[in-house]
Amino acid sequence: MDEESGRKLVITGEQVGKGRAGHGCYEENGNVYSKFVGLAESKGDMHFVIPLSGVYNPKRGDGVIGKVVEIIAQKWFVDINSPYEAVLTLGEATEEFIDLAKSDLTKYFDYNDLIFAEILSVNKQRQIMLSMRSRKARKLRGGRLISVTSSKVPRIIGKGGSMVEMIKQLSGTQIVVGQNGIVWVKGENEDLAAEAVLMIEERAHLHGLTEFMKRFLEEKTGRKYEAKPAGEFQFRREEGGEEGGNGEFQFRRPDEEGGFGKPEGGNNNY
Amino acid sequence: MTETTIELFKNGKRIDGRRMDEMRPMEAKVGVLKRADGSAMFRFGSTWALAGVFGPRKVFPKHQEEAERAILRTEYRMAPFSTSERSRPGMSRRSQEISMVTRNAILPAIFVEDYPKTAIDVVIEILQADASTRCAGINAAVLALADAGIPMKGLVSSASAGRVQGNVVLDIAGKEDTEGEVDLPVAYYHGKKQMSLLQMDGICPPDQMRDIVKLAIRGCEQVHEVQKRALKKRYEADVEEA
Numbered sequence: 475m476d477e478e479s480g481r482k483l484v485i486t487g488e489q490v491g492k493g494r495a496g497h498g499c500y501e502e503n504g505n506v507y508s509k510f511v512g513l514a515e516s517k518g519d520m521h522f523v524i525p526l527s528g529v530y531n532p533k534r535g536d537g538v539i540g541k542v543v544e545i546i547a548q549k550w551f552v553d554i555n556s557p558y559e560a561v562l563t564l565g566e567a568t569e570e571f572i573d574l575a576k577s578d579l580t581k582y583f584d585y586n587d588l589i590f591a592e593i594l595s596v597n598k599q600r601q602i603m604l605s606m607r608s609r610k611a612r613k614l615r616g617g618r619l620i621s622v623t624s625s626k627v628p629r630i631i632g633k634g635g636s637m638v639e640m641i642k643q644l645s646g647t648q649i650v651v652g653q654n655g656i657v658w659v660k661g662e663n664e665d666l667a668a669e670a671v672l673m674i675e676e677r678a679h680l681h682g683l684t685e686f687m688k689r690f691l692e693e694k695t696g697r698k699y700e701a702k703p704a705g706e707f708q709f710r711r712e713e714g715g716e717e718g719g720n721g722e723f724q725f726r727r728p729d730e731e732g733g734f735g736k737p738e739g740g741n742n743n744y
Numbered sequence: 745m746t747e748t749t750i751e752l753f754k755n756g757k758r759i760d761g762r763r764m765d766e767m768r769p770m771e772a773k774v775g776v777l778k779r780a781d782g783s784a785m786f787r788f789g790s791t792w793a794l795a796g797v798f799g800p801r802k803v804f805p806k807h808q809e810e811a812e813r814a815i816l817r818t819e820y821r822m823a824p825f826s827t828s829e830r831s832r833p834g835m836s837r838r839s840q841e842i843s844m845v846t847r848n849a850i851l852p853a854i855f856v857e858d859y860p861k862t863a864i865d866v867v868i869e870i871l872q873a874d875a876s877t878r879c880a881g882i883n884a885a886v887l888a889l890a891d892a893g894i895p896m897k898g899l900v901s902s903a904s905a906g907r908v909q910g911n912v913v914l915d916i917a918g919k920e921d922t923e924g925e926v927d928l929p930v931a932y933y934h935g936k937k938q939m940s941l942l943q944m945d946g947i948c949p950p951d952q953m954r955d956i957v958k959l960a961i962r963g964c965e966q967v968h969e970v971q972k973r974a975l976k977k978r979y980e981a982d983v984e985e986a
Contacts, residue, residue, distance in 0.1 A: 486975070507935070557859060
């Protein structure tokens with residue numbers, strides 16, 4: 475039971491309340507029951523359950539790490555660690571003009587290339603559209619992948635990105651966390667960063683996990699870590715955001731932010 | 745040759761000291777396997793079942809895929825060392841039948857339409873067999889499905905009851921299984937108070953069958969409590985600071 479946020483642990487089939495069923499619930503004769511083992515929340519007579527386990531469920535706006543598995547008819551098919559393959563269309567892949575008669579699509583994204591992309595849309599038929607046009611999206615070269623349960627991703631990112639920032643600094647690595655439970659690590663001490671990520675997954679339930687991880691990393695590296703005040707992180711976070719929605723790699727669509735414009739640094743080299 | 749009958753009842757107690765309506769000690773544990781997406785163990789006395797769930801995932805072979813729902817595939821197996829005589833590994837006629845009834849018992853509880861074009865694979869391994877293996881298998885499988893985050897209406901529980909030397913008893917085990925007249929496994933879905941499995945081995949008068957079914961459902965309710973506790977226990981730690 476988590477008293478502070480008003481969330482309650484429920485198991486499959488347990489009654490959440492009376493009224494209407496939101497995500498993760500179903501309604502029968504006015505009673506609302508949970509479909510999952512998860513955390514129940516209520517807003518008025520609407521009830522929701524956030525599942526604590528299960529495969530990754532793609533949501534619009536999520537940043538995910540995927541692998542190109544197929545290229546057919548001007549589209550890239552990407553495995554994003556979910557039961558359904560995602561599609562990256564030509565228009566969303568790059569800002570360049572591509573003359574299909576002359577160019578080979580593998581020049582942009584080849585088979586087995588890793589990309590960090592944004593989910594543009596998910597429809598009823600479970601067709602997932604990806605986009606590379608947002609600021610954070612990029613191709614991932616080298617490094618290594620760690621796979622974790624997608625429900626634990628918020629813990630890896632930490633409050634306002636504090637956890638991932640700490641691992642980055644102490645291990646001297648670049649880290650990209652996909653909401654789909656894939657973590658990409660590259661840099662000086664990949665082993666340590668990978669170990670830290672797996673440790674967080676295993677101990678996601680611990681109180682004071684950030685403090686615990688800080689001690690572990692400082693001991694291993696012999697470096698001291700001074701957390702910057704929250705405002706100095708270079709990413710944005712909505713306070714009190716939804717689980718899974720907070721942290722570093724939240725995208726914003728152009729219509730919400732007033733246009734992406736050209737990617738920073740002009741590193742549009744794919 | 746004279747036939748010797750074993751005395752299965754003494755002073756109103758059964759051969760293993762249980763009351764007529766008493767289950768064997770039960771144990772359930774969720775999340776026991778690392779490689780599977782969800783897993784669980786369920787035990788009735790010395791009947792042990794282990795279940796692993798994979799999916800929802802892409803369907804292979806593709807022709808099995810259904811456009812509007814997930815398909816559920818179940819596999820029930822017995823370990824070679826699960827019985828007193830070594831049992832041949834792999835699928836037998838019996839394990840195929842039990843795979844099918846297990847699937848039918850669980851399927852009504854799953855929201856298959858939530859994951860169209862996918863497959864959910866359930867694998868049940870009986871580590872030790874001492875009657876009611878299909879019941880233990882179903883109980884473990886349901887817990888593993890919940891652990892894998894498969895959307896379900898609720899937990900399905902299963903238990904068996906039967907008739908041994910004219911007495912109606914719950915959760916047949918050991919000698920009662922080989923000497924008894926009737927063995928009747930039931931799977932019960934609590935939300936709607938419906939049965940999704942009802943099989944019967946042997947014969948008995950209709951009114952007695954009603955008693956046996958009622959007793960088996962009482963057993964399912966006890967199983968349900970054990971299942972709920974096991975699931976809560978597994979996830980309680982996860983939410984302390986979620």
